[in-house]
């Protein structure tokens with residue numbers, strides 16, 4: 003009886019079109035991105051025109067790939083990107099090791115271990131990345147003989163290791179107490195419990211934030227350009243000092259970072275979906 | 282002269298920061314004996330059996346399992362845990378491993394036996410708990426009763442000398458309780474030493490050599506089932522039995 007009072011179209015309850023839901027839709031968000039990017043370009047363009055900037059986009063492709071007598075040769079931006087990725091990977095590996103070690107220390111029963119981990123975290127988290135880099139390079143260099151590259155890897159690894167340790171800790175804590183008890187009751191050591199029971203289960207919780215951290219690593223690796231380590235940002239700076247095409251090159255470098263980090267995010271979300279189906 | 286008890290509990294006490302969960306517990310369990318522990322919720326039943334494989338540390342008294350005194354020594358603790366299987370109310374299967382892997386991980390990683398041998402053993406015990414066909418599934422794909430039987434098989438794969446059960450059927454839907462109890466009755470028939478916390482009095486009558494009644498952290502009464510169910514000495518025990526048997 004009551005149903006008849008409503009028009010047929012609302013037989014299936016229609017959700018209200020709120021502003022939030024409009025912005026959450028894929029079409030709208032892509033359109034928004036496009037508009038924003040177009041606005042940035044336009045503003046830059048008109049601004050550049052106003053100051054009489056001489057656009058030379060045609061000179062950019064050679065920094066990706068150029069033809070020589072002997073064939074093709076990779077440009078500075080590509081080799082720079084390769085160096086950035088290599089640096090980030092090595093530093094991320096270090097961050098994983100540091101992060102796991104710090105997390106396990108914090109979760110251990112060792113009073114000294116816990117304290118060491120806490121102090122490490124407080125120091126690293128409360129120091130600007132740039133200052134940490136200077137410490138590793140200008141202090142670590144003379145004392146321990148770190149070269150630029152070693153100082154960069156250590157700095158990035160330690161800095162992100164602190165953040166990664168929090169991810170590990172949260173992931174480990176998200177595995178229930180019953181799993182520890184089951185592992186113990188079949189006689190596993192703490193190490194075996196972590197390795198075979200706890201860590202494999204916490205990976206699922208850790209993968210999304212770890213991806214985020216890998217993206218952050220690639221982004222913050224740009225900072226090592228201040229001590230002139232060869233990588234993408236340094237390559238950009240070098241090209242500009244030769245050509246004065248600062249607008250074109252910075253736009254290009256920014257776009258390259260964007261593409262790489264977006265690809266990484268998409269790749270891992272695929273990976274996650276597969277993982278989610280399996281268990 | 283009788284053999285040394287496989288479990289000796291003397292003057293055992295347990296404090297949880299300020300709260301006395303166990304008071305002066307004395308109990309000897311002989312090899313092959315089946316003990317059923319009952320008592321109201323919060324009376325310390327779980328705490329007691331969890332002390333036996335040191336999932337909880339006792340704070341006073343003495344606890345000797347299979348000739349090893351439980352103390353700080355982690356090697357001793359692990360040695361005891363390998364001889365003492367534990368079945369939990371919430372199963373606690375490893376969700377990221379298949380049933381077969383749940384059963385082989387202990388023997389392979391802890392007992393260090395060959396993988397092929399561990400798998401053969403796992404299949405044998407899956408047969409024993411009547412689910413040989415589920416070996417390649419993940420725990421989440423099984424019913425509660427099946428999961429608990431896998432948990433029993435997982436413990437048995439370590440070939441322990443003692444099995445502890447902490448309310449193994451309390452988390453199960455009623456129609457699955459019997460399939461688990463049947464497996465436990467069969468296990469009792471093999472001569473396994475068992476300590477079972479449960480309120481399934483039918484099961485207790487069938488398998489128990491001795492009944493233990495606990496209240497407020499103390500053992501109030503220990504008696505063979507025929508005496509325990511017909512003529513309990515203490516008033517509190519009688520009241521408890523009246524309450525759970527009237528259902």
Ligand SMILES: Nc1ncnc2c1ncn2[C@@H]1O[C@H](COP(=O)(O)OP(=O)(O)O)[C@@H](O)[C@H]1O
Pocket residue numbers: 297298300302320321322323324325326327328329
């Ligand atoms: N980890 C703990 N911390 C503090 N108190 C606890 C802890 N575990 C159990 N207790 C307390 O100890 C008492 C006995 O608990 P338990 O052994 O689980 O009882 P039962 O298994 O008989 O229901 C309860 O009052 C409970 O609140």
Ligand SMILES: [Mg+2]
Pocket residue numbers: 326327328447448
């Ligand atoms: Mg309990």
